[in-house]
Amino acid sequence: MDKEYILIVDDEKEIRDLVGIYMKNEGYETIKAENGIKALEILKNKKIDLIILDVMMPKLDGIETCIKIREEKNIPIIMLSAKTEDMDKIIGLTTGADDYVCKPFNPLELIARVKSQLRRYKKLNIPQNFVKEGVIEIDDLVIDSTNYKVTVGKEEIKLTPMEFKILELLAENKNRVFSIEKIYERVWGEDYMESNNTVMVHIRKIREKIEVNPRKPRYLKTVWGVGYKIEE
Incomplete structure (x- = not known):
């Protein structure tokens, strides 16, 4: 090893x-x-x-x-x-x-x-031979979980590992709303602590990278008072 x-x-x-x-x-x-x-x-x-x-x-x-x-x-x-x-x-x-x-x-x-x-x-970062092929397509947004690759249109988007995991979680559960607490617990694998801004910061960074207009997101939507989701 x-x-x-x-x-x-x-x-x-x-x-x-x-x-x-x-x-x-x-x-x-x-x-x-x-x-x-x-x-x-x-x-x-x-x-x-x-x-x-x-x-x-x-x-x-x-x-x-x-x-x-x-x-x-x-x-x-x-x-x-x-x-x-x-x-x-x-x-x-x-x-x-x-x-x-x-x-x-x-x-x-x-x-x-x-x-x-x-x-x-x-x-x-598991080699391709050891994972099942998995590509999620939502309009021009393509998430390739096998090769850890995200593209919007023809442009490849560089995400950090945690940004990728959040995007992948929401994309795999299209139209399902995840609260900040659930996202944190699923992605970080730890209990959510009150006043933790980590998820919101990561959501903002993802939008800056994948959205044409982060203030009016096409993919990563806010459900006010509830959480976030990705729509089909």
């Missing part, structure tokens, strides 16, 4: 070393970087399965680093930050991060989130 590599990016050596110990105890290989510039260099030359990325760093912060990573790669990214305000979480997730953990963090929680993200990423 191939080793899974986790890139730990934080300007504090103590944090890098601490997270590295926890990850190695779970059987993961770790690579460390003290800033975003170094992290981007590592990603050019090394296969990385997941990134734990601090928000506040010198030279290139976590937000800008995440944006640059998402230009080419869809590997899971978990953001770390001492900030706890909802707006900071929204900004982090808007850049393409898949999850967000606040410092000081519970090591067991971080480990659980790492394992959860890696499980989902593997499911989205």
Whole structure:
């Protein structure tokens, strides 16, 4: 079985070393970087399965680093930050991060989130020989679950793993309305916490990518006071 590599990016050596110990105890290989510039260099030359990325760093912060990573790669990214305000979480997730953990963090929680993200990423990237063909077509929107590919018309749309899972869930259940709580529980596999804006942020990002006019969506509809759905 191939080793899974986790890139730990934080300007504090103590944090890098601490997270590295926890990850190695779970059987993961770790690579460390003290800033975003170094992290981007590592990603050019090394296969990385997941990134734990601090928000506040010198030279290139976590937000800008995440944006640059998402230009080419869809590997899971978990953001770390001492900030706890909802707006900071929204900004982090808007850049393409898949999850967000606040410092000081519970090591067991971080480990659980790492394992959860890696499980989902593997499911989205199973070789074609091992999955059944599955293509969902809704007008010009095509979701190819086999090859993890989304197109609108002839344009291929780049989605993060979590964005893809939300879109796939709604597309597989056309015309069925899912509440924010149900989407979170189905996609993240965890109990929904009140005041969690994660789903709404991801919905907004999906619309920005697949809709001609995100304010008047053609595909991903809001059912006010209830949730979201994709119509045939």
